[in-house]
Amino acid sequence: MYDKIIDFIREEQGGAKIIPLHEPRFTGDEIGVLRDCIESGFVSSVGEYVEKFEKAIAKFCGAKFAVATVNGTAALHTALKIAGVEPKDEVLTQSLTFVATANAISYTGASPVFIDVDKDSLGLSPEKLENFLRKDSKLKKDGTFNKRTGRRIRACVPMHTFGHPCRIDEIAGICRKYKIIMIEDAAESLGSLYRNKHTGTFGKAGILSFNGNKIITTGGGGMIITNDAIFAKRAKHITTTAKLPHKWDYIHDEIGYNYRLPNINSAIGYAQVKKLKGFLAKKRLLAERYAKFFKSAGIPFISEPKNACSNYWLNSILFENRSKRNSFLEFAHSRGILVRPAWRLMSELDMFKSYQCGNLENTKWLEERIVNLPSSVPK
Numbered sequence: 425m426y427d428k429i430i431d432f433i434r435e436e437q438g439g440a441k442i443i444p445l446h447e448p449r450f451t452g453d454e455i456g457v458l459r460d461c462i463e464s465g466f467v468s469s470v471g472e473y474v475e476k477f478e479k480a481i482a483k484f485c486g487a488k489f490a491v492a493t494v495n496g497t498a499a500l501h502t503a504l505k506i507a508g509v510e511p512k513d514e515v516l517t518q519s520l521t522f523v524a525t526a527n528a529i530s531y532t533g534a535s536p537v538f539i540d541v542d543k544d545s546l547g548l549s550p551e552k553l554e555n556f557l558r559k560d561s562k563l564k565k566d567g568t569f570n571k572r573t574g575r576r577i578r579a580c581v582p583m584h585t586f587g588h589p590c591r592i593d594e595i596a597g598i599c600r601k602y603k604i605i606m607i608e609d610a611a612e613s614l615g616s617l618y619r620n621k622h623t624g625t626f627g628k629a630g631i632l633s634f635n636g637n638k639i640i641t642t643g644g645g646g647m648i649i650t651n652d653a654i655f656a657k658r659a660k661h662i663t664t665t666a667k668l669p670h671k672w673d674y675i676h677d678e679i680g681y682n683y684r685l686p687n688i689n690s691a692i693g694y695a696q697v698k699k700l701k702g703f704l705a706k707k708r709l710l711a712e713r714y715a716k717f718f719k720s721a722g723i724p725f726i727s728e729p730k731n732a733c734s735n736y737w738l739n740s741i742l743f744e745n746r747s748k749r750n751s752f753l754e755f756a757h758s759r760g761i762l763v764r765p766a767w768r769l770m771s772e773l774d775m776f777k778s779y780q781c782g783n784l785e786n787t788k789w790l791e792e793r794i795v796n797l798p799s800s801v802p803k
């Protein structure tokens with residue numbers, strides 16, 4: 425059976441000896457903009473492509489503003505800072521995520537608190553979130569406070585796992601009720617919609633990533649999207665060393681960051697974003713073919729959840745238990761198919777394991793079973 429799966433994946437993903445999990449897809453247009461960028465001399469944080477790329481992403485996502493950053497982690501760190509997350513605050517998020525989510529929370533000095541995910545969406549569960557807040561927190565005039573630690577719960581960071589939208593409108597409603605600011609980690613979900621609205625646009629802000637393995641890439645890069653003009657202005661300010669505009673003087677009015685995406689990366693992004701619709705269509709076809717194949721093989725395939733349109737960034741299947749999952753991982757790698765398990769849970773990593781967790785039954789159930797399949801945009 426495993427042999428048949430391996431053959432199918434190899435065939436769908438181009439037939440090579442080694443099949444990576446997700447490789448970038450360049451179509452040639454990147455070369456022209458790169459040449460233009462180099463010849464202009466503007467390769468760093470000033471230049472026309474930064475704004476062009478920002479405008480294109482904002483338009484694609486239906487957000488009023490977009491601010492480009494060096495990577496998605498920096499985008500999330502910046503968004504949390506602007507949301508007013510301070511040392512000793514707490515930020516609710518999921519344990520089933522890439523380490524960047526929990527790292528960015530930690531950079532602000534706040535502590536993550538890990539809440540369970542839903543089994544169908546793989547993202548933060550509104551029921552579990554509300555249960556936690558009802559039992560373990562107290563809503564006061566100036567915000568919601570954790571009953572156990574006494575700390576303020578300032579923000580919540582749901583993540584759209586592997587591109588599948590979580591029930592983000594319900595989560596947004598709960599956050600509003602508890603005066604918690606929602607920042608969406610939409611790093612994996614560019615092109616994914618929930619009830620026809622782009623992920624990352626449901627809360628105060630959302631963040632995207634253009635790392636080499638994401639659906640479009642700038643080499644490394646990220647973006648903050650928001651509908652709030654003041655938030656966007658602050659984001660641009662603190663990601664460009666908080667420098668005040670002046671013809672020659674270097675005046676900085678607070679401690680800022682060197683987080684601005686260079687023009688040369690933005691140029692690649694500007695060429696890539698024009699291909700995004702086509703990439704999404706091809707990824708959807710691939711997902712449909714995987715779904716059909718695994719249905720006939722009797723292996724559960726993760727399809728887009730209800731009310732959602734997923735970008736199918738990474739396709740995934742479920743094995744019966746950890747040992748079956750591991751034997752498939754071993755077998756596939758021995759045949760050059762670079763499948764991978766879900767991330768080690770944040771709540772089990774050394775640097776985060778002392779933080780508070782809700783009941784993580786679904787998170788643990790999924791972590792033992794998930795295998796991500798090679799999901800590069802078919803050529």
Ligand SMILES: *Cc1c(COP(=O)(O)O)cnc(C)c1O
Pocket residue numbers: 495496497498521522524525583609611612632633634635645646
């Ligand atoms: C990719 C990713 C990020 C951001 O990663 P960068 O490499 O910093 O761009 C953040 N969160 C999640 C869930 C991701 O998958």
